[in-house]
Amino acid sequence: MYRNTEIVYESSQNPSIGGAGEAGDLVINVGPQHPATHGVLHLVLTLNGETIKKVEPHLGYIHRSIEKMCESLTYRQFIYVTSRMDYLSAHINNQACALCVEKGMQIEVPERAKVIRTIMAELTRIASHELWWGAMAMDIGAFTPFFHAFREREAINDIMEETCGARLTMNYMVPGGVMMELHPDFQRKVKDFIKQFRDKVHEYDELVTGNIIFRNRMKDVGILSKEDAVSFGCTGPTARGSGVSCDIRKLYPYDAYDKVQFEEVLETGCDSLARYMVRIRELHQSISIVEQLIDNIPEGDFQAKTKAVLKLPKGEFYTSVETARGELGVYIVSEGGTTPYRIKFRSPGFSNLSALDTMARGSKLGDLVAMMGTLDLVIPDIDR
Amino acid sequence: MWSLTNIANSIHNWLNEQFSPTWALIFEMVIAGVAVIGLFALLGLILVIMERKVSAWMQIRLGPNRVGPKGLLQSFADTLKLLVKEGLTPGGADKLLFNLAPVIALVVAMLLMAPIAFAKDFQFWDLNIGVLYVSAVSSLMVISILMAGWASNNKYSLMGAMRSGAQIVSYELSAGLSVLAIVVLTGSLNISEIIYSQADGWWIFKGHIPVLIAFVIFIIAVTAETNRAPFDLAEAESELTAGFHTEYSGMKFALFFLAEYVNVFIVCAIGATIFLGGWMPLHIGNWEGFNHAMDYIPSSIWFFGKTFFLIFVIMWFRWTFPRLRIDQLLNLEWKYLLPISMFNLLLVTAMAILKWHF
Secondary structure (H helix, E strand, O other), X not given: OHHHHXXXXXXXXXXXXXXXXXXXXXXXXXXXXXXXXXXXOEEEXXXXXXXXXXXXXXXXXXXXXXXXXXXXXXXXXXXXXXXXXXXXXXXXXXXXXXXXXXXXXXXOXXXXXXXXXXXXXXXXXXXXXXXXXXXXXXXXXXOHHHHHHHHHHHHXXXXXXXXXXXXXXXXXXXXXXXXXXXXXXXXXXXXXXXXXXXXXXHHHHHHHHOOHHHHHHHOOOOOOOHHHHHHOOOOHHHHHOOOOOOXXXXXXXXXXXXXXXXXXXOOOOOOHHHHHHHHHHHHHHHHHHXXXXXXXXXXXXXXXXXXXXXXXXXXXXXXXXXXXXXXXXXXXXXXXXOOOOEEEXXXXXXXXXXXXXXXXOOXXXXXXXXXXHHHOOOXXXXXX | OOOHHHHHHHHHHHHHHHOOHHHHHXXXXXXXXXXXXXXXXXXXXXXXXXXXXXXXXXXXXXXXXXXOHHHOOHHHHHHHHHHHXXXXXXXXXXXXXXXXXXXXXXXXXXXXXXXXXXXXXXXXXXXXXXXXXXXXXXXXXXXXXXXXXXXXXXXXXXXXXHHHHHHHHHHHHHHHHHHXXXXXXXXXXXXXXXXXXXXXXXXXXXXXXXXXXXXXXXXXXXXXXXXXXXXXXXXXXXXXXXXXXXXXXXXXXXXXXXXXXXXXXXXXXXXXXXXXXXXXXXXXXXXXXXXXXXXXXXXXXHHHHHHHHHHHHHHHHHOOOOOOOHHHHHHHHHHHHHHHHHHHHHHHHHHHHHXXXX
């Protein structure tokens, strides 16, 4: 049965395999259900033996029409839907939307709210990078790091649960500040987490980063040149691994990022190892940001006084923030009503995924999985 | 003293007294079959629960802890589940080869069990070419994997099988050469003679650095031969979903699973026998009292202790290392391990001729 369909597939000039493949090509579907795609991404691979000739991502399996849904929700409501986009950066997505609405309404956010937002965003980034680290190691066949990563992530999840009531699809940022006052134990818990993280983070390097097999798998694999990274619109650690300076936190500081000292992590290796190292070094930067802010949360309101019903003036508004995966842009077109006329998210994963074909051509199947790991793909972010 | 021959003879005599010779023979066959299958199932169950506990220990979790005391009966529950599960055969599969492959995997593992000495005088078949037999039969394993991969009519399975073919055939060489080092030193292919040659000290201590190198190469090569991580490219979960056994379910999958674990046991048993003295207790030079005390520990405990230590090492690999890529895997064998083990064999030969070992 299957053999028959395959012949039809190859002879029918099906665009999904880029026309009829050459003789001897093996067309293989990775996904929509596959352990390496971490979700429902569908890749159509054209292989020559083990060597990749072509990678074609097929999207749409988890499209929930979030942008359209947002158009029928008010400016207070639509933020909650965005937690379901890049679920590992839920707070940062919410922050982006809140910033955009604040920009349109010209709401002055209290300093306290700005600092709290920054701390939460950085904790989210740490949690996301930790999950990525575990999943990345799992992609190249090491299982144990996954559990070590979850140990630290669990501490962050507990903090999040106490602060905003959820562990995954978190909602805390609202236009004008944050939703509620911090949990009284917040500072102590975060400091405990920082201590735990500092105690344990060396295990990450011992277990994975310094491993000779790991380094051989990552070095000089999945080359994405600086020019390619720019032309594909890659952002975040993916682009910074190719030496493109694109950290929104540094270039266009928002919230409290202009008050903290941190370094934009850049690597010039252009390979999988460079992208890996960017994220590992970002973990340390994020911890340092949280450390700088956690004792210096100013007193004051946690939320600006806003009207019950928000109405953005007629016009177009765009803000972008740095999520754990790259630049998330929120573009709102307002007609002056209570709901956006049109809303568009510029998600980092989509652009990063588009570079996969260029990176993967000519390498082995096993490396494709490693490259997808270093892109840190979150499928609901790609397919909104 | 307990010995397999005595036990077998007494059972044989008792059966012949009770029944006619034909029935006695039939009963003996049944007993032997049940014993072998029982040993197999037991080994599989023990190794599966051991792997799960070891991995849990390394991954800061508890592991199975619900079925039975401390979860020790978990693998029985799993086996029961696999037994009652439907064994699907995919529509486009080659039915004969598809169903034959897991059986071959199991039979190969069973055949390999024959020359292993489990304790003093406890060996099923002490044939004079024991080491050669082991390396010859273990290479049949690749046939079942290739069959499974080809017959499944699944591209993932096919790729897994092809990887496995390249891998097992290459690593066979290093494993064989490192075993040859001991054969050169002992001058015999017979497993029991190799064990007796270690009465005054195990080869890993007697043979200086060359034997140590051979031992390390042997461990690496057998890890690859049994398709265990970091060389589990034939299964490569994150790349090929489950490699050659993607399409297998129920008991057919369980047979592959069982064969894998029994193979791990066998290669570790061979390693323990050849390099670590099998059931020989630890003797140190002229320490009479110490040597005497060591003799009191039963030989079966020595054998299983050494074997399970090696199994633990191989599990340790699995839960620590990431997977290699196929070209790196073959480079490791052909560019590093094979030349090193060839040179090492020369060293060992020189050592054996010049009597430099203890």
